[in-house]
Structures are given as C-alpha cells and as structure tokens.
Amino acid sequence: MKNGLILVLFAFMTISGCNTATQNESTAYDDRIDGIFTGFDDANKPGAAVAVVKDGEIVFKKGYGSANMEYDIPVTPSTVFHIASVSKQFTVFAILLLAEEGKLNFDDDIRKHIPEVPDFGKTITLRHLAAHTSGLRDQWNLLALAGWRLDDVITKEHVMKLVAAQNELNFDPGEEFTYSNTGFTLLAETVARVSGQSFAEFTKARVFDPLGMSSTLFYDDHEKIVKNRSYSYYNTGNGYKKSVLSYANVGATSLFTTVEDLSLWAMNFETPKVGSKEIIEQMNTLAQLNNGETFGGAYGQFVGDYKGLKQIQHGGADAGYRTYLARFPDQKFAVAVFSNYADANPGALALRVADVFLGDQMTTEQQEQAAIPDFITLSEEDMGSFAGSYWNESGVYARKIYFKNDTLRYFRGENNESPLMPIDQNTFQMLNVEVDLKVKFEEKGDKKTMIVTIDNGDPIVSEQFEPLDYSRADLAGFTGVFYSDELSTAYTLIMRNDSLIATHPRHSDFSLTPIKEDMFSADRWYFGNVRFERNLDNSISGFRVSSGRVRNLLFEKEED
Structure with a gap:
C-alpha cells in the first residue's frame, strides 16, 4: 500500500510538473505577443485582434483596444471585422467548388457566364480573373475617375454597369500581372449565376456553415445589421475620425468574419472538411503568364518566403480596416491579424507573431538575409x-x-x-x-x-x-471639357493662377503639373498621369489617363 501511494504521488507530481511547464511556455508566448500589440492595448484607441493556429488548433487568440469608440466596446477574438481583400481566396474557392462538380471550367471564357462583359477581341478566362492577369481595369480606380467617393454606397450593379461600358483592356489577357479587383467581382457573379444563389447564400451554405464559421458572411447589403461588428477609424493628427465603409458588393472584398472563424478556414487548408485536397493544391499553385513565367501570385493568394519558410498570404485594406492572413503550410501554422485602425500594419504584426512561434526553425543565415540592413548616416x-x-x-x-x-x-x-x-x-x-x-x-x-x-x-x-515649363498661353491650349463614354463623366480643365486645373462636380479641384510635352501629372491616386492627344491640325483632341491599375482611359474633348 505504501509503495502504491508513492507511485500515485509520483505520477501526480510528474503530471503536475508537465502542466506547469506547459503553462509557463504558454505564458511566455502570451507575454511576447502582448508586447507586439502594446500599441493597440488601449480602450481609447482603435484596436486589433489576433489568432494563432498550430497543428490544427487555435493556440492563442486575443483582442486589444476598441471595436467601437463611441460606445467603448472592446475588441475580442469574437469581434467581427470587414477583412477587405483577404476575401478573394474565398471567391476562388467557390469557383473551384463548382468546377469540381462539373458546373463550370476554370478556363471558361468569362463571357460564357456573364455575356455583358465586352468582347475585347481576346479571351478572358476565369483563371485569368483569379490570378489578376485578365487585363481588366480596376473597379475602384474606375469608380473614382467617374466621380465616386469610396465611402459612397457602391453596389454590384454599379460595378457591373461600369465593366459593361469598357472599350479597352490594360493589356492582353495573360501577358502581365496587375492587381484587379474587377475580376473577383465577376467571379462572385459567376458563382451566383451558375449556382442559382446569391454569392452570400452560396458561401454560407457551402463553406461557412460546414466549417462552423458562425460569425462569417459576405456583406452584400450595406444596411444589414451585424452583431459584434467593429467600425474603422483613422487619425487626423488631432484625434480619431470614423472611416466610413458602405460597400454592397462582394467577391473582391466585403467578407465579415472574426479571427476565430478565419482560423477554422486556415485549418481547412491543412485538413479539408470542405472542398478537396486538389482544390487546395490548385489555390496554392503559382499562376503563370503566357510566357510561362511566375510572379509570386497564386489564386486569391500570394506565395513567397519569409526568413526561409514558405508563406502563403494575403492582406486587406478598405476604409480603416487592415487585415492579414499568413499560412506556413510546412509548419502547419497560421496567424490572422485584424485591425480597425488605418495606420496599422497587420502584415508586419503577423510576421512578428510568426517569429515568436517559428523563430527556432530559421537558420542564422536565413534570419540575416531577412533582416533590415543597418542604416548609415548621410549629410x-x-x-x-x-x-x-x-x-x-x-x-x-x-x-x-x-x-x-x-x-x-x-x-x-x-x-x-x-x-x-x-x-x-x-x-x-x-x-x-x-x-x-x-x-x-x-x-x-x-x-x-x-x-x-x-x-x-x-x-x-x-x-x-526636369518638368516642362509651359507658358500660361501654352497651358491655355489644354483647357476645355473632356468626356469619357466609358465612365459617363466629364472633367473641365481651366486656367487658375497660371496653373492648369481639373474640375469635376464630385471631386475637389486639382492641378495638372507638366512633365514632358503633352504629358501631365496629377497628385490624385485615381488620376495619375495624363497624356494629351492631338488632331492633324495639332489641336487637342482629348487625353488618356493612366493611374496604376487603369491605363490609357480616353477622355475626348467636346466641341466648343
């Protein structure tokens, strides 16, 4: 009996000791992660949420700061965020579910499913759309050029009408990679038309409910009430203001979810409960251009290395929401970071969290390669x-x-x-x-x-x-009203204080600065650079705007 009692006590002490070690290790992780999010741990500031997945389970989750600054509601792991472009991987997944069922093909021409997409003389496939290689101009840039504010109510119908009016592509499909939100709006609409359900209904029934993502939805109604949602903010320098978001379009954006729910999605990549391993493999595979080259983009995701470890990731930014999901498939590890603060950098935060858990799997050489170099002092x-x-x-x-x-x-x-x-x-x-x-x-x-x-x-x-120095008389030759059939809008160029000024009924006035002959630059993200075109008599006939994700959009000069 005495020997038996000793064995029982020994076993209890051993188990107790193991639990203490595990608890100490967990506390060490908690403290280090709390240190990463110190700047958000203030009830009077916008906040952040983080969740960590390791070997098929959530090993850490926590919220910091405020989800709603007007009512002092704190961020928790159950707080719902708009996660912006992280939504795109769900859109590709939905397309591939339908492809696996034989209801469509990933290499279908988009016009097979959405015939109102213009015939540009080149085939644009669903694969092109999912890889940002379609050549389609980006919907947000087009909307802004057309006079929309990004805090306007923007519906799917608005985007679809804009797409239908386009006359040109940025480039031939498959020739280049240029990020295009438009493609993912079209993919979501394809899912809706093929399935006979709205995209929000399809993803709820086929993805969110089966995975137990009970707080997740695609937000296709800007008036819909969502429990536990956060609101986003930006800093003016003199305090915080609301960063308003009223989107009612889905596919490229508008997924509402929590870090807890997104962790369930990350686990599905490791052990699929929804979809197949073949779908997961296809999503993780690098896309190719027509010449066979890759560019770091997969389908709804990007693939690269972080300190020698393979990382598959995507970030998101709309209004004041900033989000990031990183998966390290070889380590069966994932981390999600959401914030409702426009100045947040969730990608950097997520990778610092990854350092805490995976740092010992990186060689010194790899760490040195990834480190920011030492700065020097220059006069x-x-x-x-x-x-x-x-x-x-x-x-x-x-x-x-x-x-x-x-x-x-x-x-x-x-x-x-x-x-x-x-x-x-x-x-x-x-x-x-x-x-x-x-x-x-x-x-x-x-x-x-x-x-x-x-x-x-x-x-x-x-x-x-050296920017060209036009005289006032020369600049006056560029004035007039310029109309775009593709956007159904016009800009009026006028002279003011010896400068060429662009005016629009819904935008603040802005100046056009000469760069080279017939080439001007604007300091608006959506307007970019302007190249004027001339008639045979050398008079101005119009101009073309290029602004990163939109190239050579034509505005024709109206007759006086």
Whole structure:
C-alpha cells in the first residue's frame, strides 16, 4: 500500500510538473505577443485582434483596444471585422467548388457566364480573373475617375454597369500581372449565376456553415445589421475620425468574419472538411503568364518566403480596416491579424507573431538575409543630391524624391509617400511597406537614374527629368471639357493662377503639373498621369489617363 501511494504521488507530481511547464511556455508566448500589440492595448484607441493556429488548433487568440469608440466596446477574438481583400481566396474557392462538380471550367471564357462583359477581341478566362492577369481595369480606380467617393454606397450593379461600358483592356489577357479587383467581382457573379444563389447564400451554405464559421458572411447589403461588428477609424493628427465603409458588393472584398472563424478556414487548408485536397493544391499553385513565367501570385493568394519558410498570404485594406492572413503550410501554422485602425500594419504584426512561434526553425543565415540592413548616416547635402523628379517610361508614371525633416522621401501622390533610410552612399531602404524595397541612385551621363527593387525582383528603372515649363498661353491650349463614354463623366480643365486645373462636380479641384510635352501629372491616386492627344491640325483632341491599375482611359474633348 505504501509503495502504491508513492507511485500515485509520483505520477501526480510528474503530471503536475508537465502542466506547469506547459503553462509557463504558454505564458511566455502570451507575454511576447502582448508586447507586439502594446500599441493597440488601449480602450481609447482603435484596436486589433489576433489568432494563432498550430497543428490544427487555435493556440492563442486575443483582442486589444476598441471595436467601437463611441460606445467603448472592446475588441475580442469574437469581434467581427470587414477583412477587405483577404476575401478573394474565398471567391476562388467557390469557383473551384463548382468546377469540381462539373458546373463550370476554370478556363471558361468569362463571357460564357456573364455575356455583358465586352468582347475585347481576346479571351478572358476565369483563371485569368483569379490570378489578376485578365487585363481588366480596376473597379475602384474606375469608380473614382467617374466621380465616386469610396465611402459612397457602391453596389454590384454599379460595378457591373461600369465593366459593361469598357472599350479597352490594360493589356492582353495573360501577358502581365496587375492587381484587379474587377475580376473577383465577376467571379462572385459567376458563382451566383451558375449556382442559382446569391454569392452570400452560396458561401454560407457551402463553406461557412460546414466549417462552423458562425460569425462569417459576405456583406452584400450595406444596411444589414451585424452583431459584434467593429467600425474603422483613422487619425487626423488631432484625434480619431470614423472611416466610413458602405460597400454592397462582394467577391473582391466585403467578407465579415472574426479571427476565430478565419482560423477554422486556415485549418481547412491543412485538413479539408470542405472542398478537396486538389482544390487546395490548385489555390496554392503559382499562376503563370503566357510566357510561362511566375510572379509570386497564386489564386486569391500570394506565395513567397519569409526568413526561409514558405508563406502563403494575403492582406486587406478598405476604409480603416487592415487585415492579414499568413499560412506556413510546412509548419502547419497560421496567424490572422485584424485591425480597425488605418495606420496599422497587420502584415508586419503577423510576421512578428510568426517569429515568436517559428523563430527556432530559421537558420542564422536565413534570419540575416531577412533582416533590415543597418542604416548609415548621410549629410543633408548628400541626401539632397538625390532629390528631383523621376520618370518611368514603361509604367508611364512620375515619382518625386525630396528631402524633409532630415529624411529623404519617396512621393507617389497625395497622402502617399514613404521615408527612405540610407544603407550605403547611393542605396536606401524604404520604410513602412510590407516588402523588402530598395531604392538605388546611379549617375547616367548628366542625369541620375533611380532603380527600385522589390524583394530582390527585376529592377524598375526611372530616369531623372526636369518638368516642362509651359507658358500660361501654352497651358491655355489644354483647357476645355473632356468626356469619357466609358465612365459617363466629364472633367473641365481651366486656367487658375497660371496653373492648369481639373474640375469635376464630385471631386475637389486639382492641378495638372507638366512633365514632358503633352504629358501631365496629377497628385490624385485615381488620376495619375495624363497624356494629351492631338488632331492633324495639332489641336487637342482629348487625353488618356493612366493611374496604376487603369491605363490609357480616353477622355475626348467636346466641341466648343
């Protein structure tokens, strides 16, 4: 009996000791993750939620800060967020479910299912749409050019009418990768038409309910009440304001979910309860261009390395919502980070969480390769020597480099600039971006070139130029009313204080700055650069706008 009692006590102590060790390990993780989210752990600020999946279960979940600042409602792991473009992987998944059932083919022409998509003379497949290689202009840029604010109520019908009015593509399908939200709106509409259900109904019945994602829905009605939802905010410098979102369109965006529910989705990639391993494999496979090259994009996701580990991820940003889901399939690990604060960087936060759990699986060499390089000190004179305007001919855009507050800055347009920190005499690291982006300056004759590399990819070269100095009389030749049939809208160009000004009934006025002959630049994200076209008599006939995800959109000059 005594020996038996000793054995029982020994067993109890052993079990107790194991539990204590596990508890200590868990507490250590908790403390380190809490440290990552210190900046959000304030009831008077917008917040964040995080969940970590390891080996098929949630091993950590927590909320920080405020989900609703007007009513002091805290963020919890059960708080519902709009997760923006993280929605896209669900849209591809829905298409592949129907393909597996033989109801459509991933290589179908989109016009087979949505005949009102214009015939551009080139076949656009569902695969092209899912890989951002369709050439279709982006819906948000088009809407903004047409005079919409992104906090307007924007419905599926609005987007579909805009698509139906397009006359041109950015490029031939499959030739390039350019991110296009339009393609995913069309994919969601394809699911609806083939299944006979709304996209929200189909995904609820076929994905969310089977996975137990009880707080998840595609939000296709801007007036719908959603329990436990968060609202988004931005900082004005003098306090916070609401960042309003009234979307009523789905596919490219508008998934409402929690970090808990999204964890169930992440687990489905490892052990499919919905869909098949073949669907998962297809979604994770890198897409190819017509020339056989890959570009880091899969289908509704992006594939790359983080500190030597394979990462499959997507981020999202609408209004003040910022979201990120990262999966590390070889480690059976995933992390989701949501925030309702426009200045949040959930990708960086998620990867710091990944460091906590997976750091010991990265070799020293891999960690050094991924580390941000040491910065050096350059004089104001040295950094100022790189200031100027730079033109990229292939991308048809201008960038400005200028020195401000002891820092060199890379300026893309209104409220869109990034600081550059020197890592050698001519090379700079860009801060506050989710990629490894370096900017190098080189002399080319009497001018400089600016070479941008992203994640050690192909260099993007821009040449320094001096913006053309038009006289007032010359600028007056560009004035008039310019109308777009594709957008059903017009801009009026006028002279004001010796400057060429663009006006629109729904937008604030903005100036057009001369770059080169007949080429101007605007400081609006949606307007970009303007190339004027002329008649045989050399008079202005119209202009074409290029703004990143929209190229060469024609506005014709109306007769006086």
